[in-house]
Amino acid sequence: HVPCLPGTRKKTLRAIRRWVNGNNSGNRMFCLLDVAGSGKSTVAKTMADEWKAENRLVARFFFSRDTAETMSTKSFCSTVANTFATHNAIFKASMEQYTKKHPDWQLLPLEEQFEGLVSGPLKKCQQPAILMIDALDECDKEHGVRRTLLETLRSQFHSASLLRIFVTGRPEPDIK
Numbered sequence: 001h002v003p004c005l006p007g008t009r010k011k012t013l014r015a016i017r018r019w020v021n022g023n024n025s026g027n028r029m030f031c032l033l034d035v036a037g038s039g040k041s042t043v044a045k046t047m048a049d050e051w052k053a054e055n056r057l058v059a060r061f062f063f064s065r066d067t068a069e070t071m072s073t074k075s076f077c078s079t080v081a082n083t084f085a086t087h088n089a090i091f092k093a094s095m096e097q098y099t100k101k102h103p104d105w106q107l108l109p110l111e112e113q114f115e116g117l118v119s120g121p122l123k124k125c126q127q128p129a130i131l132m133i134d135a136l137d138e139c140d141k142e143h144g145v146r147r148t149l150l151e152t153l154r155s156q157f158h159s160a161s162l163l164r165i166f167v168t169g170r171p172e173p174d175i176k
Helices: 010-021 040-053 076-085 089-101 110-125 145-156
Strands: 029-033 057-062 129-134 163-169
Touching: 010 029, 010 040, 010 163, 029 040, 040 057, 040 129, 040 163, 057 076, 076 089, 076 110, 089 110, 110 145, 110 163
Parallel strands: 029 163, 057 129, 129 163
Antiparallel strands: none
């Protein structure tokens, strides 16, 4: 995806910037939901580029119906964790400690993977972080994968107080 053209999506980008820079700890998730082709991923790309330029701890996961791998959560936690780890040594050390302690971590339920690979290391590094989940509606709904992801994010949300989650997708009932 390419970023927004200069001068476009001003209100949306301003709202996202206000949210991510705000001090309201109760509002740590921002959902940009709209119909297909409305530019959600373009907005996400713009914000990801901006946050990276500001040296914020950012991880992005893009779901896609193109392949079984990209519509599944199989690599979700490891992808997110590896991205965060490239920007923070404390996070990386904590994540590596978890994978050494649990060599079969890939077989664990998503919630345990998220706690061990993402929220646990975030607690240890004590750095604000942004998790961007783009095209959440393309995560497999048929086999309960998306429901598991949503339940994991909801249950882990309070344990990672410095984590902000930015989500894009179509406004499907389970996502709303």
